[in-house]
Amino acid sequence: MGKTSAGLLMYRRRGDAFEALLVHPGGPFWAKKDDGAWSIPKGEYERGEEPLEAAKREFIEETGFQPHGPFTPLTPLTQPGGKRISAWAFPGDYDPAAVRSNAFSMEWPPKSGRRAEFPEVDRAAWFDFKTAARKIVKGQVGFLEELDRFEKKGILYFTPFH
Numbered sequence: 001m002g003k004t005s006a007g008l009l010m011y012r013r014r015g016d017a018f019e020a021l022l023v024h025p026g027g028p029f030w031a032k033k034d035d036g037a038w039s040i041p042k043g044e045y046e047r048g049e050e051p052l053e054a055a056k057r058e059f060i061e062e063t064g065f066q067p068h069g070p071f072t073p074l075t076p077l078t079q080p081g082g083k084r085i086s087a088w089a090f091p092g093d094y095d096p097a098a099v100r101s102n103a104f105s106m107e108w109p110p111k112s113g114r115r116a117e118f119p120e121v122d123r124a125a126w127f128d129f130k131t132a133a134r135k136i137v138k139g140q141v142g143f144l145e146e147l148d149r150f151e152k153k154g155i156l157y158f159t160p161f162h
Helices: 053-062 128-133 137-150
Strands: 003-013 017-025 042-044 072-078 084-091 103-107 115-119 121-128
Touching: 003 053, 003 103, 003 137, 017 128, 017 137, 042 053, 053 084, 053 121, 084 137, 103 137, 115 121, 128 137
Parallel strands: 003 084
Antiparallel strands: 003 017, 003 042, 017 121, 072 084, 103 115
16 A cells, blocks of 8 residues: 555635635755645554544644644545545634644755754645645645535535634
8 A cells, every 4th residue: 555645624715715725845845846836734644543633633733723623525636656645624714824833854955964954834825726726736736626616516614704
């Protein structure tokens, strides 16, 4: 079995706009990438671990925010590299400026023998769906498309924020 990841796609309505929260990966490889670099908060999980519980854990680790359902399952997607991602959508309205991510360590600069620590997520932002489809990594666009179909059919739950 190939690698598996699970993640959460938070959405909200602002006036007439339907928006999704995406995160930008931290570290030097992603520092200067924007379009096609953003993602839903997600991470790998182990065999036997419940994917939705893993998705909640990863959301907390990558954003510092506690996700609250209801959680709408989205169709799992297989990435170009073979990783399978399960995802759930949920309504929310967190401030992206308040994101607090866990960190990872890697050798940096390459072949220097020194280790540096970087945030797993260096920023988050709300995007309307047209912009989100341009920002998100190509292999996750299907999550946005499915969520957009759900919204147009009126089958999503919306929390009355502000």
